[in-house]
């Protein structure tokens with residue numbers, strides 16, 4: 426059965442979040458308790474050209490170099506999440522881009538709890554369906570993400586298998 430309400434987003438746990446097992450576990454629990462599903466996930470260590478491609482829209486901004494430096498500083502985890510209105514729900518869970526603002530406006534959000542600076546703000550989330558499609562094509566070029574419950578569920582088990590393979594490699 427096709428569900429128009431099922432959607433996808435691409436989430437990234439930035440390198441400093443991955444290095445903190447307590448924060449990593451807490452964010453994972455937040456995702457699960459919010460009802461979003463983890464469709465697939467993998468850890469990658471971006472090269473400089475890959476990070477520059479991912480953040481090409483920010484080229485020239487004052488924080489661009491430090492952003493590329495952060496995103497290439499160690500492994501990060503990329504996840505595809507699914508669920509109703511998942512783009513907005515994940516962005517809400519993350520909170521505002523700027524950690525200082527996050528702390529005051531939403532003390533329970535991920536960036537408030539685990540962000541260190543405006544750049545090292547713990548996580549990323551697609552901001553639109555078009556962004557999700559571009560980002561998913563970069564990180565999961567051989568996977569299709571179909572908007573129906575059955576394929577999301579199938580993908581979830583595939584995702585665990587993929588994670589298991591990566592953990593064992």
Ligand SMILES: Nc1ncnc2c1ncn2[C@@H]1O[C@H](COP(=O)(O)OP(=O)(O)OP(=O)(O)O)[C@@H](O)[C@H]1O
Nearest residue numbers: 483488492521522543544545546548549550551552
């Ligand atoms: N003013 C800033 N100072 C320092 N770093 C910034 C600033 N604005 C954005 N960044 C960094 O660039 C990333 C991308 O910025 P963008 O404006 O797209 O924010 P966002 O949509 O909230 O975050 P993301 O795209 O990572 O989900 C941010 O997550 C943050 O790491």
